[in-house]
Amino acid sequence: MSSTSPTVTELTPLACLDPQNKGVRIALIVLNQPQSLDVLAVLWTKAAVLKAVTDGGVNRLYDATRNNPESWIPDLITGDFDSASSENLQYYKDKGSEVICTPDQDHTDFTKCLQLVVQRMQERNIQVDYIVSVGAFGGRMDQVMANINTLYEARSLTSIPVILLDEVSMAFLLSPGKTLLHVQTGGEGEWCGLVPVGGTCPHVTTTGLKWNLNDQALKFGELISTSNTFDQSAAGLVTVETNDPLLWTMGVNVQRS
Numbered sequence: 001m002s003s004t005s006p007t008v009t010e011l012t013p014l015a016c017l018d019p020q021n022k023g024v025r026i027a028l029i030v031l032n033q034p035q036s037l038d039v040l041a042v043l044w045t046k047a048a049v050l051k052a053v054t055d056g057g058v059n060r061l062y063d064a065t066r067n068n069p070e071s072w073i074p075d076l077i078t079g080d081f082d083s084a085s086s087e088n089l090q091y092y093k094d095k096g097s098e099v100i101c102t103p104d105q106d107h108t109d110f111t112k113c114l115q116l117v118v119q120r121m122q123e124r125n126i127q128v129d130y131i132v133s134v135g136a137f138g139g140r141m142d143q144v145m146a147n148i149n150t151l152y153e154a155r156s157l158t159s160i161p162v163i164l165l166d167e168v169s170m171a172f173l174l175s176p177g178k179t180l181l182h183v184q185t186g187g188e189g190e191w192c193g194l195v196p197v198g199g200t201c202p203h204v205t206t207t208g209l210k211w212n213l214n215d216q217a218l219k220f221g222e223l224i225s226t227s228n229t230f231d232q233s234a235a236g237l238v239t240v241e242t243n244d245p246l247l248w249t250m251g252v253n254v255q256r257s
């Protein structure tokens with residue numbers, strides 16, 4: 001993340017999926033949903049400097065990489081361990097993964113894993129541009145909502161943007177202020193959306209979209225911006241100004257190298 005001026009945050013949300021990685025560094029968190037080897041391969045081998053897996057994510061990682069699991073050993077495995085198979089946990093432990101039990105039942109395994117990832121980065125002085133969690137959509141609706149809630153919780157844990165990702169979609173939380181998004185890595189799908197999931201966003205202004213907003217309110221039950229798309233004349237640049245945190249989401253097209 002960099003800033004073009006004190007008030008504009010500049011981000012390339014899908015820089016981490018570019019097979020020609022241009023120096024982007026991420027911390028990766030694998031969640032308990034089926035994993036795409038294409039997505040994992042780009043993130044794991046080209047961008048991830050810290051790799052974490054939470055609970056049943058170990059089964060998903062093992063399944064996705066079963067032809068060559070020894071090349072996919074995470075740095076950190078966390079969770080309350082009601083989903084990870086003991087064989088898979090033992091496999092990664094034997095190969096050197098740090099395994100930490102997080103039994104607290106007031107936060108999800110994802111939130112607790114994120115806390116530990118942030119802690120490890122601070123302890124080891126690891127700098128990353130993004131924290132990317134894969135397997136964040138699909139599966140249980142309560143878990144999808146909890147994953148989005150983790151984005152809100154993350155605001156008090158780290159200033160590093162936290163991205164939810166799968167093979168089809170990505171989402172992250174825009175902070176109050178103005179954000180300049182680069183959406184021309186080649187990995188973006190056609191659709192995008194601005195979803196005021198955490199509460200009404202009374203003042204939203206955008207550029208670079210087909211359906212722009214001009215100091216308008218986004219509110220469930222009234223207006224939310226879904227099935228939006230990019231203005232092709234905007235050179236892959238989108239700006240969003242909001243006074244309140246606002247969920248940005250867009251399609252993903254995995255590029256194979």
Ligand SMILES: Cc1ncc(C[n+]2csc(CCOP(=O)(O)OP(=O)(O)O)c2C)c(N)n1
Nearest residue numbers: 055079080082083104105106107108109110
């Ligand atoms: C008000 C309230 N509702 C629900 C819960 C229950 N709860 C919230 S987070 C959490 C842990 C979830 O763990 P995770 O491994 O992420 O999900 P699981 O697959 O076990 O459902 C639990 C049990 C709670 N503590 N408080």
Ligand SMILES: O=c1ccn([C@@H]2O[C@H](COP(=O)(O)O)[C@@H](O)[C@H]2O)c(=O)[nH]1
Nearest residue numbers: 031032055056083108109110139140143
């Ligand atoms: O349907 C689902 C199930 C899980 N997740 C995410 O994975 C972690 C770990 O899940 P466990 O069930 O504890 O193995 C969970 O905290 C969620 O973030 C999901 O997104 N959808």
